[in-house]
Amino acid sequence: MRIVLIGAGNLATSLSFALMHSHHEILQIYSRTIESADTLATKLIDKYGGNISTTADIASVVSDADIYIISIKDSALHDVALQLKDGREDSLFVHTAGSMHIDTLESRRRAVLYPMQTFSRSRVVDFSDIPCFVEASSADDLELVESLARSMSNNVIRLTSEDRKWLHIAAVFCCNFANHCSALAAEVLESHNIPFTVMLPLIDETTRKLHSMSPADAQTGPAVRWDENVIGRHLDILSDDANKQEIYKLMSESIREMHNS
Amino acid sequence: MRIVLIGAGNLATSLSFALMHSHHEILQIYSRTIESADTLATKLIDKYGGNISTTADIASVVSDADIYIISIKDSALHDVALQLKDGREDSLFVHTAGSMHIDTLESRRRAVLYPMQTFSRSRVVDFSDIPCFVEASSADDLELVESLARSMSNNVIRLTSEDRKWLHIAAVFCCNFANHCSALAAEVLESHNIPFTVMLPLIDETTRKLHSMSPADAQTGPAVRWDENVIGRHLDILSDDANKQEIYKLMSESIREMHNS
Numbered sequence: 001m002r003i004v005l006i007g008a009g010n011l012a013t014s015l016s017f018a019l020m021h022s023h024h025e026i027l028q029i030y031s032r033t034i035e036s037a038d039t040l041a042t043k044l045i046d047k048y049g050g051n052i053s054t055t056a057d058i059a060s061v062v063s064d065a066d067i068y069i070i071s072i073k074d075s076a077l078h079d080v081a082l083q084l085k086d087g088r089e090d091s092l093f094v095h096t097a098g099s100m101h102i103d104t105l106e107s108r109r110r111a112v113l114y115p116m117q118t119f120s121r122s123r124v125v126d127f128s129d130i131p132c133f134v135e136a137s138s139a140d141d142l143e144l145v146e147s148l149a150r151s152m153s154n155n156v157i158r159l160t161s162e163d164r165k166w167l168h169i170a171a172v173f174c175c176n177f178a179n180h181c182s183a184l185a186a187e188v189l190e191s192h193n194i195p196f197t198v199m200l201p202l203i204d205e206t207t208r209k210l211h212s213m214s215p216a217d218a219q220t221g222p223a224v225r226w227d228e229n230v231i232g233r234h235l236d237i238l239s240d241d242a243n244k245q246e247i248y249k250l251m252s253e254s255i256r257e258m259h260n261s
Numbered sequence: 262m263r264i265v266l267i268g269a270g271n272l273a274t275s276l277s278f279a280l281m282h283s284h285h286e287i288l289q290i291y292s293r294t295i296e297s298a299d300t301l302a303t304k305l306i307d308k309y310g311g312n313i314s315t316t317a318d319i320a321s322v323v324s325d326a327d328i329y330i331i332s333i334k335d336s337a338l339h340d341v342a343l344q345l346k347d348g349r350e351d352s353l354f355v356h357t358a359g360s361m362h363i364d365t366l367e368s369r370r371r372a373v374l375y376p377m378q379t380f381s382r383s384r385v386v387d388f389s390d391i392p393c394f395v396e397a398s399s400a401d402d403l404e405l406v407e408s409l410a411r412s413m414s415n416n417v418i419r420l421t422s423e424d425r426k427w428l429h430i431a432a433v434f435c436c437n438f439a440n441h442c443s444a445l446a447a448e449v450l451e452s453h454n455i456p457f458t459v460m461l462p463l464i465d466e467t468t469r470k471l472h473s474m475s476p477a478d479a480q481t482g483p484a485v486r487w488d489e490n491v492i493g494r495h496l497d498i499l500s501d502d503a504n505k506q507e508i509y510k511l512m513s514e515s516i517r518e519m520h521n522s
Contacts, residue, residue, distance in 0.1 A: 010481065074483075075490045099483075099491050116459070118467055118481045120474065129462045157459065166453045169495050169509075170446035174460050175467045176482030177512045178439035183476035183519060185431035192427045198377070198418065199435050200472060201390045206379055206436045207468040211461060213381065215444035220271070220379045221437030222335075222360075229336045230360050234430050243515055248430075250511060251438045254504055258444060 001148065004028045004062060006080060007071035008036040010119035011096055015071060015152075016040060018127035020048040022151040028053045028062050058083050067148070069113070070105075071096040081105045092141055094148075098168035101161040102135050111136035111145040114164060115153070118175050127152045133159040133167065184244055216258060223252035224259050262409065265289045265323060267341060268332035269297040271380035272357055276332060277301060279388035281309040283412040289314045289323050319344050328409070330374070331366075332357040342366045353402055355409075359429035362422040363396050372397035372406040375425060376414070379436050388413045394420040394428065445505055477519060484513035485520050 001024050005016055008031035016026060026044065029052055031037035037054035044052060055061060061068075061084060068088065070081055074097050081093060085107040093107040098114050114133040117125055132149040134156060136142035142158070149156040159167065182203065186196045209218040222230035231252055238245040262285050266277055269292035277287060287305065290313055292298035298315035305313060316322060322329075322345060329349065331342055335358050342354060346368040354368040359375045375394040378386055393410040395417060397403035403419070410417040420428065443464065447457045470479040483491035492513055499506040 073486065074488055099494060116463055118463060118470065118479070120470065120479060120481065122474075123470065125466060131459045131462060155459075155462070159455075163453050163455060165494075165498060166449055167455055167459075169498060170449045170455075170460065171463055172482055172484075172495065172509070173446040173449070173505075174443040175463050176480070176484060176516070177508070178442040178464070179467050179471075179476055179480055180484075180512055180516050180519075181439040181442065182435040182471060183480060184515070185434040186476050187519075188427055188431045188434070192424050194420075194424060194428055194431075196475065198392045198416075198428075199431065201392055201416070202377055202379060202432060202436050203439070203468055203471060205386060206440050207464055209379065209381065209384065210440075210443060210464060213383075214457065215440055215447050218379070218381060219437065219440055219444060220381065221433055223433075223437060223441075225334065227335055233360060233426075234433065237426060237430060243518065244434075247438070247511055247515060248433070250508055251441055254445070254508060255437070255441050257504065258441075258448075 001025070002027055002064070002066045004030070004065040004068050005071065006030045006061070006068060006084070008040040009071065009073070010121045011115070012069075012071040013040055013043075013121055014117070014119050014125050014127065015069070015096065015115065016044055017047070017124050018152040020044055020050075021127070024148075024151070025050070026052050027065055028055065030055050030058065030061050032056060063087055065091055067092045067094055069094045069096065074100050078104050078106070081107060092136075092144060094145060098133075098164060098171060102137065103161075109137060109141055111141050112161070112164070113145055113149050114159075114168075116167070116171055118179075128154050131155045131157060133157050133164055135160060135164070184247065188244070219255060219259065221255075223255035226256055262286070262327045263288050263325070264328045264330060265291070265326040266330050266332065267291045267322070267345070268330075269301040270332065270334070271382045272376070273330075273332035274301055274304075274382055275378070275380050275386050275388065276330070276357065276376065277305055278308070278385050279413040280330075281305055281311075282388070285409075285412070286311065287313050288326055289316065291316050291319065291322050293317060324348050326352055328353045328355055330355045330357065335361055339365050339367070342368060353397075353405060355406060359394075359425060359432060363398065364422075370398060370402055372402050373422070373425070374406055374410050375420075375429075377428070377432055379440075389415050392416045392418060394418050394425055396421060396425070445508065449505070480516060480520065482516075484516035487517050 029037045034056040041052040092109045093105045094111045112135040117130045132153045290298045295317040302313040353370045354366045355372045373396040378391045393414045
């Protein structure tokens with residue numbers, strides 16, 4: 001499949017490697033800044049060979065690709081898709097955003113391929129394990145986007161925009177918010193000269209448990225025991241840090257509520 | 262070393278297996294309920310042989326052990342240690358609680374051995390990877406408790422009660438609260454018939470990243486990009502669930518604040 005990639009951010013980077021790895025052809029990469037497009041194109045050509053043109057001018061995006069994969073920030077998705085759709089009525093437009101409705105694209109042929117993973121530009125993730133959630137505006141395009149996803153991932157799931165909305169919220173909780181819990185812990189440790197690395201065996205086991213127990217069953221700590229002594233002491237200790245104290249209180253009460261019900 | 266174990270809960274269970282595995286002798290297990298003590302003793306004898314007596318009567322705890330390891334809930338620690346100390350002035354008392362001061366023990370010879378891990382009774386964890394934080398009331402006993410810890414773990418660190426207090430708060434954030442983020446996600450998914458297992462690759466990668474990046478650098482998602490469209494939509498979607506909505510808001514603002522500073 002001849003693909004144009006719109007975007008060169010964290011997700012676009014991992015996705016483009018997976019596409020080339022699965023022998024798809026990337027004709028062109030568009031990014032708002034030509035440097036980002038060039039950097040990504042160079043990395044891909046170094047690894048997989050071929051030719052990839054780059055542009056930062058939306059009017060210069062080629063018109064003859066089979067698929068336009070738009071992988072940019074959610075707030076720009078609608079506008080960029082609108083600017084591209086005229087003259088490309090026969091091409092399939094695909095977006096990769098967890099929280100955006102398929103109809104945001106407004107093109108005749110629309111699809112979603114949402115690879116649910118945390119992408120940092122410096123890490124190229126193995127795509128084959130990533131759950132990819134797909135949806136399309138027609139049965140034929142659903143098969144097409146599904147086969148595109150299957151060429152990269154062993155874990156492809158059909159999901160409507162309505163259900164994907166909830167999936168994305170769940171992902172924010174168990175990835176973004178869980179990671180922020182570690183970031184808050186790192187701040188606490190740093191201010192007492194304890195290296196964050198001492199936490200890794202604990203964090204690893206917390207994650208490993210979820211492969212064999214539900215998170216509710218895996219819950220440990222003072223809040224689930226409702227050990228008011230420990231909770232009270234922790235809240236006291238955090239009295240100079242209103243933000244951490246408030247998060248501590250809210251999370252502890254939420255744990256208690258879940259386990260009482 | 263001849264050891265008496267006071268407690269038969271999650272931590273005591275994992276610890277007792279590690280002690281026997283390292284050829285220490287457990288003379289006796291005390292628990293408030295004789296069933297818990299018996300269950301644990303039977304499991305240990307089945308695996309390692311030997312004799313272990315059990316009791317639910319604090320007055321029947323033997324007096325001739327080298328070490329009394331008290332691994333019970335924090336709120337009971339002081340009282341139980343007080344009841345045991347008379348007549349055992351030559352024995353070393355050790356507690357295993359992350360958040361409790363060493364002097365809670367009040368015995369002449371006091372020490373702490375805090376294995377920082379999340380213990381669920383159904384999982385026996387490999388102790389060799391667990392960071393163990395040790396402290397004692399004398400230099401000799403520090404060496405003793407350190408060598409006891411080293412016989413079980415490759416990761417033994419000296420830490421004062423004052424610093425351990427902060428360490429324990431950090432552990433609550435990156436284990437208990439991070440796990441609760443997954444539990445909240447599981448609730449969201451369950452109410453839309455999406456299996457929680459689809460989250461595991463995302464959770465695994467979130468954890469793996471922390472082995473090579475700081476949690477602040479690893480942060481992704483709408484809050485760190487401060488994508489108000491997505492955040493606003495998520496808050497709307499959660500409007501029927503005040504608790505999740507409040508946690509979403511607080512965590513997102515905290516992520517933003519950390520990345521602005």
